Amino acid sequence: MMRQAVSMVAHLGFRLRALPSALSRSLSSAQDVLHRTPLYDFHLAHGGKMVAFAGWSLPVQYQDSHMDLHLHTRQHCSLFDVSHMLQTKIFGSDRVKLMESLVVGDIAELRPNQGTLSLFTNEAGGILDDLIVTNTSEGYLYVVSNAGCWDKDLALMQNKVRELQNKGSDVGLEVVDNALLALQGPTAAQVLQAGVAHDLRKLPFMTSAVMEVFGVAGCRVTRCGYTGEDGMEISVPAPGAVRLATAFLENPEVKLAGLAARDSLRLEAGLCLYGNDIDEHTTPVEGSLSWTLGKRRRAAMDFPGAEVIVPQLKGKVQRRRVGLMCEGAPMRAHSPILNVEGTRIGTVTSGCPSPCLKKNVAMGYVPLEYSRPGTPLLVEVRRKQQMAVVSKMPFVPTNYYTLK
Secondary structure, three states: EEEEEEHHHHHHHOOHHHHHHHHHHHHHHHHHHOOEEEOOHHHHHHHEEEEEOEEEEEEEEEEEEHEEEEEEHHHOOEEEEOOEEEEEEOOOOOOHHHHHOOOOOOOOOOOEEEEEEEEEOOOOOOEEEEEEEEEOOOEEEEEEOOOHHHHHHHHHHHHHHHHHOOOOOOOEEOOOOOOEEEEEOHHHHHHHOOOOOHHHHOOOOOOEEOOOOEOOOEEEOOOOOOOOOEEEEEEEEEEHHHHHHHHOOOOEEEEEEHHHHHHHHHHHOOOOOOOOOOOOOOOOOOOHHHHHHOOOHHHHHHOOHHHHHHHHOOOOOOEEEEEEEEOOOOOOOOOOOOOOOEEEEEEEEEEEOOOOEEEEEEEEEEEEHHHOOOOOOEEEEEEEEEEEEEEEEOOOOOOOOOOO
């Protein structure tokens, strides 16, 4: 996501009470140039505090506090508007060939309606974006990628479509003009089940199906999310978005949540934010995302940057993304990481107080020799050094729904 917007949200943490007046002034002149989701008026009607994020006007929080919404998501479920994400369809008999020419994952092995997290990479091995690719039973690949990389991702895919078409390949691309709603939390399936005929017990993590949801036809429901909890992302035709959101809110289990809760939830789950924790100067191995590399793809070395990335799997990388935990003041993006002797060795990329753990958590990059969990380090916060320790991630256990 765009660094400025991301930096703002990353620093919101527990300072949201000071947000509305200053932020409303900064956005008043720019509000009309921001993209609006189909739920924009819905957010305003429900007390959403709107901010600029990746070129969109999105709610950062509502009337409930950030802490309350975060914990509500962990204990019940919350509804997030993620319609700013880029949704595309890749179709044609060579659709897998196209996607595998751009990403590190094994797309050919995906079963019908199965999805996977993957990465766009460049020839230097850097991560251009993270994305979810689903092999739908309707004969196309459904791709969801980040709003902050919208133009870059779309150009990347469109250029590859043209390149393959010029070589006689059967492939095409279509941008999906749907809203995207994320219902996240332990009771999400129970809430959604009341509005669908499909048995959600048969829809495990990272699988997808098209169904009618609370009377809105043509919705694609994918069991995934960005919080570490069980949940669904629902791609809904734009005219039905408000109807669907309204139906969800009729259940007392559901509250609206915004960017602030989304950021702290994903950090507790050890999930990356593009532009902060991974970027074009980070390889999948450095980013602790080696698991996204398909076994067949590793052997064939047929994805962008393979000559850089694959040797890193067998050798040693100079740095690695790690989790950090500390007492004292919260660690924030750009905070220096030091060894116990006081020498700077790395930088925090994301950080916030953990509402669940009542401790400060962060992610950052350190040299490989400092990456083992339990390693004591120092973090400089407000020009003061404080003790930190390398921690396993996720910080809070994930609760994805898998078939036993």
